[in-house]
Amino acid sequence: TLEVDVAKTITKIQPTMYGVFFEDINFAADGGLYAEMIKNRSFEFEVPLMGWDQPKTEKYAFNAKSGTATIIKVVENNKNPRFCRVIVNDDIGYELVNEGFRGMGIKKDARYNVSLKAANHDGAIKKIIIQFIDKDNKVLGETSIVPTSNDWVSYTAQFAATQTEAKAKLKITFEGTGTIDLDMISLFPDDTWNHRKNGLRKDIVQLLYDLKPGFLRFPGGCIVEGRTLAQRYQWKKSIGDVDKRETVINRWNTEFVHKPAPDYFQSFGLGFFEYFQLAEDIGATPLPILSCGMACQFNTAELVPMEELDPYVQDALDLIEFANGGVETPWGSVRSEMGHPKPFNLKMIGVGNEQWGPDYIARYKVFEKAIKGKYPNITIVSGSGPAPEGDFFDYGMKELKKLNAEVVDEHYYSSPKWFRENATRYDNYDRKGPKIFAGEYAAQSVGITSPDNKNNWECAFSEAAFMTGLERNAEVVNLTSYAPLMAHVEAWQWTPDMIWFNNLEAYGTANYYVQKLFSTNKGTDLVAITKEGKPVTGQNDLFASAVKDANTKEVIVKLVNASANAQELNIDFKGSKVADKGTVTTLTSANLDDVNSFESPKKISPTESEIKLKGKNAQIRLLPHSVSVLTLKMR
Ligand code: AHR
Numbered sequence: 001t002l003e004v005d006v007a008k009t010i011t012k013i014q015p016t017m018y019g020v021f022f023e024d025i026n027f028a029a030d031g032g033l034y035a036e037m038i039k040n041r042s043f044e045f046e047v048p049l050m051g052w053d054q055p056k057t058e059k060y061a062f063n064a065k066s067g068t069a070t071i072i073k074v075v076e077n078n079k080n081p082r083f084c085r086v087i088v089n090d091d092i093g094y095e096l097v098n099e100g101f102r103g104m105g106i107k108k109d110a111r112y113n114v115s116l117k118a119a120n121h122d123g124a125i126k127k128i129i130i131q132f133i134d135k136d137n138k139v140l141g142e143t144s145i146v147p148t149s150n151d152w153v154s155y156t157a158q159f160a161a162t163q164t165e166a167k168a169k170l171k172i173t174f175e176g177t178g179t180i181d182l183d184m185i186s187l188f189p190d191d192t193w194n195h196r197k198n199g200l201r202k203d204i205v206q207l208l209y210d211l212k213p214g215f216l217r218f219p220g221g222c223i224v225e226g227r228t229l230a231q232r233y234q235w236k237k238s239i240g241d242v243d244k245r246e247t248v249i250n251r252w253n254t255e256f257v258h259k260p261a262p263d264y265f266q267s268f269g270l271g272f273f274e275y276f277q278l279a280e281d282i283g284a285t286p287l288p289i290l291s292c293g294m295a296c297q298f299n300t301a302e303l304v305p306m307e308e309l310d311p312y313v314q315d316a317l318d319l320i321e322f323a324n325g326g327v328e329t330p331w332g333s334v335r336s337e338m339g340h341p342k343p344f345n346l347k348m349i350g351v352g353n354e355q356w357g358p359d360y361i362a363r364y365k366v367f368e369k370a371i372k373g374k375y376p377n378i379t380i381v382s383g384s385g386p387a388p389e390g391d392f393f394d395y396g397m398k399e400l401k402k403l404n405a406e407v408v409d410e411h412y413y414s415s416p417k418w419f420r421e422n423a424t425r426y427d428n429y430d431r432k433g434p435k436i437f438a439g440e441y442a443a444q445s446v447g448i449t450s451p452d453n454k455n456n457w458e459c460a461f462s463e464a465a466f467m468t469g470l471e472r473n474a475e476v477v478n479l480t481s482y483a484p485l486m487a488h489v490e491a492w493q494w495t496p497d498m499i500w501f502n503n504l505e506a507y508g509t510a511n512y513y514v515q516k517l518f519s520t521n522k523g524t525d526l527v528a529i530t531k532e533g534k535p536v537t538g539q540n541d542l543f544a545s546a547v548k549d550a551n552t553k554e555v556i557v558k559l560v561n562a563s564a565n566a567q568e569l570n571i572d573f574k575g576s577k578v579a580d581k582g583t584v585t586t587l588t589s590a591n592l593d594d595v596n597s598f599e600s601p602k603k604i605s606p607t608e609s610e611i612k613l614k615g616k617n618a619q620i621r622l623l624p625h626s627v628s629v630l631t632l633k634m635r
Pocket of ligand 1: 023025220221222223353354386411440483484494
């Protein structure tokens, strides 16, 4: 028998308790959430024609006869200095083909918006034909643009796909002979999330929206820090007109990963404005993380000298003004001009990602003084080392405590067993210490950074067991998020990931459904659930937490049975009357190794059943290896 004391609130559950952590890793932004379909649209990759079929290859032999495509770099436009000059010598035409991000996913009858900037020298090029093609060069939809001006002009056209194809490409054919300059060749599905131009993939945002996340942390992860300081994420470079956002090599474009992706760059089309907008769209509080002047400590570990830290601190202050300032303030007016006069209501900001040691503490202190000096109500999230053990971690926690840090971001990537064994991690944590942001965690079926890790059922229910511990300690644990959030099935560097996608579809893993169960049942008040007076933290492989929801007037019990055997439980509700029937939502799977997949995206997904109570007792049979959520109305 477990006892739930419905009457007494132990602590409030913060609205931020369950959130999402977005990082541009695994092609999560360009090639993923960001719906742009053209790779290297402004020819700014290190190899400037990367993504564009090289015109002189054998496949495009006729191009060699008919013309050239060369990259020109101009100094006056330092954000987007390169463009492509196409010279056509022959009436047979000239072709450029963009391969997309591991192909382009197109859907029959869906409409697509193409745009490009062109300067047509002396009106030489009469027509630009734009076509989807498949691998056999079959045309799957087409439109055309007539470039009318000598000067740089933007052209747009819309067309439909005639067939669904996961690996389409975009072919651009130039008719007429002469010279044309091209830049910002862009292609979006018309049906983006909220129908926005420069928008996001609807199916992926929907998965995030369905989680009802309490916060959206962005833009990373290591991506915040950069391999070098010069390559750190600089939010000011990610806003304004998209063609003025400077392309930067992605931190995950490295050979030290499972599948090196030399074509992984950040266009910043999904930049800070779009992140704030996304947070607003999905009802999440925004949580931006900024560089603290330390490049990734797993990489160059470059440090900005203390006397040169000012611009980094200024970036944080300006970001707060960008998000919250009135339209009359310098940065508030930038936000307003971008289409959002209303503030984004930023309440929290992160200083540094996964940094540690005295160098971090020294820099954190400077940020803290400046931010709190100007914006005392903004909560600062400080970093800690990568794993919650080890000297550097203890040092960081000790120092941050001395400084009265408000929230510390802890990361844990470990075995499923570790997650089950650490459900008590915060039971004895100092209630007066900094609040905890469990900012990155995921059970690793093989081992951290192993390419063989799977989003299997054992990992998922072990995370659920751990999460009951986070929830039981909601007094100190205020924010939590799984990591990484998503991955392109053909372009990932890190596994496991919560959502997998290809160019046509996306699915939630078993871990996604665990997150969703907790997030959509987070309640407002923590209440006690005990067995013989003690919290349920793994005795007989059973884990439990309970909340009530003041809005829906429900009591919600989360139960994780990590054992291979079913368990019969009696749950006794004390202190308040509960309805005589309720709902049990169950997540389970037959095998520890089971996973969701494109073929079977909902193999592991919740099922609902009704439960009848006997008086104030619910008798429930927990299936082997299962996560169950029992919901009852309070009377
Ligand atoms: O989630 C993947 C990486 O793990 C993050 O970028 C980093 O913060 C952590 O080391």
